[in-house]
Amino acid sequence: MSNDHPMNRPLTLWWIKKDFRLADNPALTAALAQDERVLAVFFFEPDILAAEETSAFHVAAWCEALTALRNRLAPHGGEVLVLHMGAVAGAAYIHEKQAIRAIFSHEEIGSEVTYRRDRAFGEWTAANGVDWHELPQTGVFRGTLDRDRRAARWKAFMRADNIPPVPDPGQLQKLSIPSDHFGEKNLPSEALLPQNFGHPLRPDQLQYRQAVSEPAAEATLQSFLYERGQCYSGGISSPNLAFTCGSRLSVHLAWGTLTARQVYAATEARQAEVKEADSEEAKAWKNSLRSFKSRLHWRDHFIQRLETESGMEFMPLNPAYAELPTPGDEYLERWLAGQTGWPLVDACMRCAASTGFLNFRMRAFITSVAVHSLRIDWRKILYPTARLWADYEPGIHISQTQMQAGVVGINQLRIYSPDKQLADHDREATFVKAWVPELREVEPKAILRHHLSPISDYPTPPVDWRENSRAMKADYYAIKTLPESRALAEEVYARHGSRKGPRRPPRKKTTTP
């Protein structure tokens, strides 16, 4: 074979991470612009498969999204190499067979396990003279960041005219695998099943989980903006309604079958359509779309926190709260199993385990019950809940877990009462009955009064909610009022506080909702 034979020429790689899509994919676009042939590759990495945060929901998403990507490419002759090996070992394996010139991937903002992997990967590329280009796929910025100018940078990034076009068929044809080299290790699509990677889905999870693929993302966005989204404002607080009134885009954003920039652009286009209309229906749409758009800001705001503070997976943002006593760790398993004796908590935990989803309010609520009422260390619930969420996004999950636990220290402490949340959000016990079968035959009123008049054959809570929450609050404020804690809170606020809210960390005492 001559030296300039395509099989001998140095390779350009598109390393697929959490970006299983063709649309708005800067890494793919740049790789295709660079070379006549591009090797698209995904690694099922043993370290990530074994990580405490990983669950069958996540592995199923990778399998499904990859298969869909392969199916999208196939008519154009495009292919994806799928290897069951670590990224560094995988790159070395490819490099040995055929030299790699450049690698394109998106800039991942992940937990420690992927951050460590990326550092090792960077060392490997540097040592082997390979150029590794990481391109942002969302409005989160690396390096020193002027917090006061972040909003302007974000808006500039989100502009619809920054979205690269979907590569045309001629471009997609470039994504071919030199099969003489990689044939035997390339996993076929039939092998891409979560159980083959040690993460079988249970039958209920198979039944309820959301599909994750680029076509599913497009359909979900479309149905939200044109059919379901009118009830977004108001609907997303309800555990019953959020399944249809919420956008349900989080899985797609988390695994990159769609970008927040695409969603933002489509939402602005939809806003323009309803702008002039004056009907009640149009008003509801306008409210909902406005409120939805603000969530897309929050998304990157929280992911930015992790980008700036990689240690927050292990330490509270305000380290003063590392001293909070956590006498309730023994209740972790009971809470996780949905056996607390608080009907709404149990329904939430069991719903999350089966569907991989809960709305924001219920996620905040179960976190509060675990940390404030049962007094479990927030770090003990971090990975078990990461595994519950089919839309696990480390930046949001870690930030929100800390925030709801109260250990960021710049927001008001919110302690949720299980009985009040049940009365407010599931008065007819519809959600509870759906997920706690042993309560199906019980009258809603009796379920609401379980804390006063216990239902037989259903557990009573392991702690007195009021007493435990009061004790927690006392410990919390003992820390919060220390001058050192206040000084640390000011620092946290300067680094991470929203520039839209109050200018200073709140000093008021809590109210119990």
Ligand SMILES: Cc1cc2nc3c(=O)[nH]c(=O)nc-3n(C[C@H](O)[C@H](O)[C@H](O)COP(=O)(O)OP(=O)(O)OC[C@H]3O[C@@H](n4cnc5c(N)ncnc54)[C@H](O)[C@@H]3O)c2cc1C
């Ligand atoms: C303890 C806790 C953990 C969470 N973990 C995750 C997680 O791992 N992944 C995740 O995507 N969301 C997480 N959230 C945020 C929120 O609960 C989900 O984004 C939302 O329920 C997903 O449903 P949706 O796509 O219908 O959301 P929508 O309400 O339609 O919102 C649209 C998108 O905006 C973003 N978003 C919405 N709410 C928030 C928020 N409060 N903070 C940051 N971004 C937001 C999400 O990307 C979401 O898909 C967590 C919240 C809490 C309290």
